[in-house]
Amino acid sequence: METLNRAEETLSGETLSAEPVIEIQDLHKSFGDLHVLRGVDLKVDKGENVVVLGRSGTGKSVLIKIIAGLLRQDRGKCHVLGQEASSLNDKQLRDLRMKIGFSFQNSALYDSMTVRENLEFPLVRNIANLSRSEVNEQIEYVLDAVGLLQTINQVPSELSGGQRKRIGIARTLILKPEIMLYDEPTAGLDPITCLEINELINEVKEKYHTSSIIITHDLTCARATGDRIAMLLDGQFLRQGTFEEVFETQEPQVKSFYDYNFIQ
């Protein structure tokens, strides 16, 4: 693997050690004979957006499910906010999951509930003793943050795909996660809406001070949102670095991924 990380330096030349929120080393995961992850190494620093690229079926979703504690690795280290998810008990795992926002590909909204109810549900389920005015205030704050306060009384079927995606992100943000995991945030959206979602991902990082992993095939999204890009190939990260660093190569698999996926 070729890693192209830079050390961060202050003006006086002193090197700052970045604080990792996710540290993965030699991670393996198989399903029967299918060896999906074959020694994955990845570090995400506080406040960093890391984009994970890779062809369909390479194990990107499996990786973020392990990070979110939804799947357990066979071997290797996966430290999230300093804790090894696979060794936590149920209560500890629930507490850790509260700090991780998972934005699913299909937005995961309840069709029969209004936007307000969709946002209220995780809030009252996870945080005890909130007053009605605190609930309203938090719903309105997060809807304003994703630019959709006007949809508060609508149901998901009345929203566009891009709006549903934003509400899905709001539903995750309402619990103020430290880490955001985005699974294909721009899949199925038109190019203009994709640009808006890219902007939102960057705004979320600024407003909520989150650290994120963004899984995508969309190279425009990768370039717009990724402080660092990690390219998953054959169960390992082949290259990591800025967008330009990762794609400045004649390596045939990386070149063909770029040629087939880059649109703008």
Ligand SMILES: Nc1ncnc2c1ncn2[C@@H]1O[C@H](COP(=O)(O)OP(=O)(O)OP(=O)(O)O)[C@@H](O)[C@H]1O
């Ligand atoms: N729970 C599971 N049981 C068995 N096989 C699984 C399970 N979850 C994932 N897989 C397999 O692991 C491989 C990687 O799946 P994964 O969903 O991580 O791919 P991906 O890189 O996210 O692909 P895509 O970009 O198409 O979403 C696939 O072959 C998939 O069928």
